[in-house]
Amino acid sequence: MYRVTTPDTTELQNRHAGNRSSALLTDKYELTMLEAALKDGTAHRTCAFEVFTRRLPNERRYGVVAGIPRVLCAIRDFVFTEEQLAELDFLSPETIDYLRNYRFTGDIDGYREGELYFPNSPILTVRGTFAECVILETVVLSILNADSAVASAAARMVTAAAGRSIIEMGSRRTHEYAAVTAARAAYLAGFDATSNLEAAKRYGIPSTGTAAHAWTLLHTHPDGSPDEASAFRAQVEAHGQGTTLLVDTYDITQGVATAIDVAGSELGAVRIDSGDLGVVSRQVRRQLDDLGATNTKIVVSSDLDEFAIAALRSEPVDIFGVGTSVVTGSGAPTAGLVYKLVEVEGQPVSKRARGKESRGGAKGAIRIFRNTGTAIDEVTYPLGGDLPEVGDHSYVQLSIPMVRDGELVGEIPALTESRDYLAQQLVTLPWEGLALTRDEPALSVRHTT
Known part of the structure; x- marks a missing residue:
């Protein structure tokens, strides 16, 4: 379990908003998809979903990951009460029974809070069955989009x-x-x-x-x-x-x-x-x-x-x-993050719609630095696979384990630690990456296979 010792992370100790379940902080279609998947037998296929953005909003040249502790809290609290289940009369008894016993039992890897991100950075990867992952989409995005927009x-x-x-x-x-x-x-x-x-x-x-x-x-x-x-x-x-x-x-x-x-x-x-x-x-x-x-x-x-x-x-x-x-996130109330299915039963899947493409496969990422400490590249690799070659450069691993088999792992930083961490990361950007006028993102994300 994460070790929680500071007031900054009390939401991992106490249910938010007065000890209420987070399970209805979702869209109806998440549950209707779940019902259809339970009926056609696809609900229990192992899948990977990825949170990323295709582009940065407004004049930004980088984004800031914010809300990770709140996301982990919401996933922990994604448990349906009998009162909530009674309201879901559009679902079959079989689906209601599934939700009654729902607990997330999968794995989550992602960027720590206070990390910088760019278009196509694999900010969060959620792995488990289709059924247990798909119904988390709305609550995950609502937290990360709002918090990351403000922090950016x-x-x-x-x-x-x-x-x-x-x-x-x-x-x-x-x-x-x-x-x-x-x-x-x-x-x-x-x-x-x-x-x-x-x-x-x-x-x-x-x-x-x-x-x-x-x-x-x-x-x-x-x-x-x-x-x-x-x-x-x-x-x-x-x-x-x-x-x-x-x-x-x-x-x-x-x-x-x-x-x-x-x-x-x-x-x-x-x-x-x-x-x-x-x-x-x-x-x-x-x-x-x-x-x-x-x-x-x-x-x-x-x-x-x-x-x-x-x-x-x-x-x-x-x-x-x-x-x-x-x-209001300086005119951008959302960070433009999406939650897309990228892998089914170990095989990459991707969306090809024009302007809304996604890259298949569960991915981790590293950031590469010059000897001066300036970031020069961000590179993805198959999650769980070998890290990319970096030559004589130094690097940091951006994707870290957060949840394994439904249980929190490691230690979550206090808010003050994440604040200090972000300040340090901003210093690593090329100087032009801090400019307020937009040209291109401060770093590009390169993919390896």
Whole structure:
């Protein structure tokens, strides 16, 4: 079994979403295919399914694998309850009996969380009978597509920020539970904190927060005129001088002056959420310095994505607050991953439809590096077969055993370990592979037989 010792991987100890089965997190056709396979005798053929993408979405030149612990948890919890079975009245009694006793008993190999992937990388290989593998398709893809989309977008933002802090603050822009897993994926990719308290509790992510414009608007004089100073004073009294004051509710220049007048020159930070952030941040930095608040940081938010962050890289911004673009995967709510049958009874099978081709056979992969540590190639090979020749180059094996005979094997890294691992992998990309404008994927995937 995986050894679980950190709060980052509690989903492998406790059933997610309140101890509920994951078995209905699927599409109806998975179960109707199962029923047909049970009737025609093909259900128990040994098969291999592979998760991969044919292309990278948007401007990306690499993808980030995220959600592996959540996938393993969901597969473990893919157990039908009697209440669930009672709802499946479109299935025969024989199929219901199969589902009543269903447990995944096959093997899973794949890329560890935090690994980079490219078009046709064999990210996950699921082997077992057709019946036990096919009904996992939807839940596996729903987790990996969502988490990998967020992590891939977030990693680009971290690169664009060039060492400056980024806070995830997009909870209100997505489903309430998707917000939690998006915060996890963003932290994996290098974000420093989240505003989401459930994500902080569940995954041990640092939490942070400032204040909304409503807080400033709440404070008015008896005649109804704004009383920004009272709002700032109350916040400082409640949370200390290190707090962050939102200064753009009214006039930004006056807001900064009031903030320093109330909090003093050791105010922690001011936040700007509107306007031309480049121009405004320069003006605010000059004003803060002139007021003696040289250590007061500048936090900016307002529809930031990796391109906006890159444009602000030369400005005096200390912290970026990112919402919509990260929780929606920077405009790509899915990573484009698919789950395809690639082997039946040991024989490769492949889809040939134009634009949706697949390559047959269960595959593992290695990544090859120059002596400088720069990745130059990714090569697949038949899973369980000999590794490709690499000459004088070094390599790492990307496909690692995760499940054998239905049981978890090895040790799953903590979220913080996977976060560090991803940071190390990004450094191995050729420098042009980190560019935000797209040419080709940073690496190509070469297949051997």
